[in-house]
Amino acid sequence: MLKKLFIIALVWWCVLGVLAVEEKEKEEELESSTSVVPRIFIQECFVNLHAGQNCALHPDLNYDLICDMWSYCSEGRCEDTLEIGSTCQQNVTKCNPNSYCSSDSICVPHKSVLLNGNCQVDRDCIGNNTICSSGKCVLKDNICVVDLDCQAGYYCKFTNIDIKKNGTCAPKHLDGACVSSSECSYPKICGYENNDSENKICMEKLVKNRGSKCADPYECEIDHFCRNGTCATVQKAKTTCKSSCDCDEKDYCSYDMVLNKQVCKNWEQIWLNRMCTFVQKDLTECAHKNSCPYENQPEIKSNDCILDKCDTEYKRYTDQCTPYQKLFNSANNLGLPTFLVLVLSIVSIILL
Numbered sequence: 001m002l003k004k005l006f007i008i009a010l011v012w013w014c015v016l017g018v019l020a021v022e023e024k025e026k027e028e029e030l031e032s033s034t035s036v037v038p039r040i041f042i043q044e045c046f047v048n049l050h051a052g053q054n055c056a057l058h059p060d061l062n063y064d065l066i067c068d069m070w071s072y073c074s075e076g077r078c079e080d081t082l083e084i085g086s087t088c089q090q091n092v093t094k095c096n097p098n099s100y101c102s103s104d105s106i107c108v109p110h111k112s113v114l115l116n117g118n119c120q121v122d123r124d125c126i127g128n129n130t131i132c133s134s135g136k137c138v139l140k141d142n143i144c145v146v147d148l149d150c151q152a153g154y155y156c157k158f159t160n161i162d163i164k165k166n167g168t169c170a171p172k173h174l175d176g177a178c179v180s181s182s183e184c185s186y187p188k189i190c191g192y193e194n195n196d197s198e199n200k201i202c203m204e205k206l207v208k209n210r211g212s213k214c215a216d217p218y219e220c221e222i223d224h225f226c227r228n229g230t231c232a233t234v235q236k237a238k239t240t241c242k243s244s245c246d247c248d249e250k251d252y253c254s255y256d257m258v259l260n261k262q263v264c265k266n267w268e269q270i271w272l273n274r275m276c277t278f279v280q281k282d283l284t285e286c287a288h289k290n291s292c293p294y295e296n297q298p299e300i301k302s303n304d305c306i307l308d309k310c311d312t313e314y315k316r317y318t319d320q321c322t323p324y325q326k327l328f329n330s331a332n333n334l335g336l337p338t339f340l341v342l343v344l345s346i347v348s349i350i351l352l
C-alpha cells in the first residue's frame with residue numbers, strides 16, 4: 001500500500017515537472033508560429049471543443065471550432081447538451097448523444113432502445129434490422145445484420161462473414177475458435193492462436209508483443225497496435241497543430257495531456273493510447289456487469305442501458321477517446337477536468 005502511494009506521489013511529481021517544462025517550450029513555440037505560410041485547405045479544418053470553451057469564430061481564424069458531442073455552440077460558448085426529456089429548439093440547442101429534438105421540442109432517444117424496450121417509431125430502436133412493433137422493439141424476420149440487433153450476450157452470426165447478410169443471433173462464448181471479436185464474451189477478443197497459425201481463438205486482450213501476428217486492435221500489448229496483421233508500436237504524436245488542416249488527411253488535431261500541447265493524431269494514437277484504452281476497458285466492464293449490449297471494438301455506441309447504468313463511464317470514454325482542443329480560457333491551468341485526467345492517467349499507468 002505504502003509502495004503504491006509512493007509511486008503515485010512520484011508519478012504526480014514527474015507530471016507536474018513535465019507541465020512546468022512544457023510551459024516554457026510553449027512560449028518559444030508561440031514565437032515561431034508567427035511565420036505561418038498561407039495554404040489552400042481542401043480538408044475540413046476544425047478543432048473540437050469541450051463544454052465551457054469559446055466557440056465564437058473570429059476573422060483571423062482559418063478553421064472551424066466545433067463543440068464536441070456533449071456540447072453545442074451558443075452565443076460563443078460550448079454549452080452542455082440537454083438531457084432526455086428537456087425542452088429543446090431544433091437547430092438551436094442540442095440534445096445528449098443518442099437523442100434528438102422531436103417535433104414536440106423535447107429531447108427523445110434516438111436508436112438507443114434495446115430489444116423488448118418501449119418504443120414509438122422504428123428509429124427509437126437500436127440496431128439496423130429492428131422495428132417498433134406494438135410499442136416494443138423487435139427483430140425483423142429474426143434476421144440480424146449488426147451485433148446490436150441482438151440482445152446482450154449475443155452476436156450476429158453470419159454463414160458467410162464476407163457477405164454480412166441474413167445473420168442469426170447466437171450466444172457469445174469465452175473460449176474456442178472464433179471469426180471476429182464480436183463473438184467473444186467479455187473480456188476477450190478474437191486473435192490468432194500463435195504466430196504460425198491461421199486459427200483464431202477467443203483470447204485475453206493486450207498480450208502479444210511487437211512482431212506477433214494479429215487481427216484485432218486490442219490483440220497487441222499496450223502502446224502497440226495491429227498494423228497490417230502484425231503488432232507494431234504506436235508512434236508518439238509530434239506534429240504541433242492548430243486545426244485538423246495542419247495534419248495529414250484523416251488525422252485529427254488534438255490536445256495531448258502529457259505533452260500539454262495540440263498535436264496531430266491518427267486513429268491508433270487516438271483510440272489505442274493508454275488513457276483511451278483504460279476508459280474503454282472501464283466502459284466495457286460496466287456494460288458487461290449490467291448486461292448492456294456493446295460492440296467489442298474500440299468505438300462503442302451508447303444505448304439505453306449504457307446511458308442508464310454507465311453514464312459516467314461513457315462520458316469519460318467519449319472525453320478521452322475524442323480529439324479535442326486544450327482548455328485555454330481557464331485561469332488556472334490545472335482545472336478540475338485536467339486534474340481528473342491526471343489522476344486517471346496515473347491510475348491507468350499503474351493498472352495497465
Ligand SMILES: *[C@@H]1O[C@H](CO)[C@@H](O)[C@H](O)[C@H]1NC(C)=O
Nearest residue numbers: 089090091092101102103105
Ligand atoms: C433545421 O435545419 C435543417 C437543415 O438545415 C432544416 O431542413 C430544418 O428546416 C431546420 N429546422 C428548423 C425548425 O428550423
Ligand SMILES: *[C@@H]1O[C@H](CO)[C@@H](O)[C@H](O)[C@H]1NC(C)=O
Nearest residue numbers: 111127128129145146147164
Ligand atoms: C447500420 O446502420 C448505420 C447507421 O444507421 C450504418 O452506418 C451502417 O453502415 C449500417 N450497417 C450495416 C451492416 O448495415
Ligand SMILES: *[C@@H]1O[C@H](CO)[C@@H](O)[C@H](O)[C@H]1NC(C)=O
Nearest residue numbers: 141143159160163164165166
Ligand atoms: C437472405 O434472405 C433473403 C430472404 O429470406 C433472400 O432473398 C436472400 O437471397 C438471402 N441472402 C443471402 C446472401 O443469403
Ligand SMILES: *[C@@H]1O[C@H](CO)[C@@H](O)[C@H](O)[C@H]1NC(C)=O
Nearest residue numbers: 194195208209210211212213
Ligand atoms: C511472434 O513472432 C515475433 C517476431 O518473430 C516474436 O517477437 C514474438 O514473440 C512471437 N509471438 C508469439 C506469441 O510467439
Ligand SMILES: *[C@@H]1O[C@H](CO)[C@@H](O)[C@H](O)[C@H]1NC(C)=O
Nearest residue numbers: 213226227228229230231232
Ligand atoms: C500489408 O501486407 C501485405 C502482404 O504482407 C503487403 O503486400 C502490403 O503492402 C502491406 N501493406 C501495408 C500498408 O504495409
